[in-house]
Amino acid sequence: MTSHDTLAELRLHGVDHTARPTWKLKETVEFYRDTLGLPLIHTISARGWGPATHPDFLHFFFDSGKGSTIAFFYYLGSKEPEGMKDRPGQPPVPSDHLFDATHTSWLVDTKEELLAWKEKLEGKGVEVSSTTAHEVIESIYFRDPNGYFIEITRKLRPVDEIDATDAALTLEAAIRLEAEGGEPKAEQPSIDAVWNKKASLLEAELGGSAASARPAVRLYVLDVPEFASLVEDARGRSDCKVSPAGRNYLLIEAQDVLEFKRKTLNLKPAIWYGLFTGGLHGRIECFDRDKVRIAPE
Numbered sequence: 001m002t003s004h005d006t007l008a009e010l011r012l013h014g015v016d017h018t019a020r021p022t023w024k025l026k027e028t029v030e031f032y033r034d035t036l037g038l039p040l041i042h043t044i045s046a047r048g049w050g051p052a053t054h055p056d057f058l059h060f061f062f063d064s065g066k067g068s069t070i071a072f073f074y075y076l077g078s079k080e081p082e083g084m085k086d087r088p089g090q091p092p093v094p095s096d097h098l099f100d101a102t103h104t105s106w107l108v109d110t111k112e113e114l115l116a117w118k119e120k121l122e123g124k125g126v127e128v129s130s131t132t133a134h135e136v137i138e139s140i141y142f143r144d145p146n147g148y149f150i151e152i153t154r155k156l157r158p159v160d161e162i163d164a165t166d167a168a169l170t171l172e173a174a175i176r177l178e179a180e181g182g183e184p185k186a187e188q189p190s191i192d193a194v195w196n197k198k199a200s201l202l203e204a205e206l207g208g209s210a211a212s213a214r215p216a217v218r219l220y221v222l223d224v225p226e227f228a229s230l231v232e233d234a235r236g237r238s239d240c241k242v243s244p245a246g247r248n249y250l251l252i253e254a255q256d257v258l259e260f261k262r263k264t265l266n267l268k269p270a271i272w273y274g275l276f277t278g279g280l281h282g283r284i285e286c287f288d289r290d291k292v293r294i295a296p297e
Contacts, residue, residue, distance in 0.1 A: 139152065
């Protein structure tokens with residue numbers, strides 16, 4: 001019998017493989033083996049898999065690096081779903097956020113490698129996105145013969161305990177909102193509610209003066225490089241002030257409406273739209289591609 005201590009110490013040791021169906025056998029093999037250069041290392045061929053309704057199939061695996069594999073199921077006689085037929089020709093941008101959320105990402109070490117992969121793939125006729133920075137990673141995107149999203153990424157900085165603590169607080173804010181029957185399960189959900197809840201949780205943990213005595217607009221900014229330009233801009237202005245908040249957060253405070261412009265902060269859209277992930281107290285009146293305006297609640 002397994003001991004209690006052994007169960008408590010159980011940990012997963014990395015991803016062994018990911019898998020998905022394909023309706024383009026030849027094209028899938030050639031794309032992953034020849035275009036991406038992943039060795040084909042194993043194939044299972046089976047006459048069904050128990051239930052009479054389960055079709056015969058091929059299940060094949062490519063070496064995706066460091067002991068992991070990416071695998072595909074090819075069900076003999078299975079017809080491609082209607083919703084999949086137009087996927088391969090779509091550009092490498094998230095046109096269907098639910099479908100494209102399921103994707104595979106491979107890691108490279110440097111910017112030069114990332115750009116070299118973009119050049120190589122385009123040389124083989126693959127449409128590749130421009131480079132996109134998402135806080136701690138920078139990536140390119142393209143599609144495989146089935147239309148599945150694929151990403152190649154490099155790390156812009158390591159994530160550490162600061163990030164883990166902040167991540168837990170963000171999800172705790174969202175979970176509490178759902179438990180209270182509020183957003184993000186509302187009919188028209190908004191991330192603003194999560195940001196406001198997160199600021200309240202953070203203030204409760206940090207203590208300090210009563211909320212009624214604080215400036216009406218308060219932005220909590222995790223002290224990490226991707227948000228440094230927001231802090232720098234705020235420090236140079238007369239309509240707000242910046243101070244340490246504790247727990248690796250900085251606090252931007254204002255008595256009245258506060259506005260920031262993306263080009264002034266020199267931020268890519270992918271980071272710009274997550275600008276207040278640290279939490280905020282205030283009401284976002286405007287948040288488009290170019291500017292954001294926060295008013296007192």
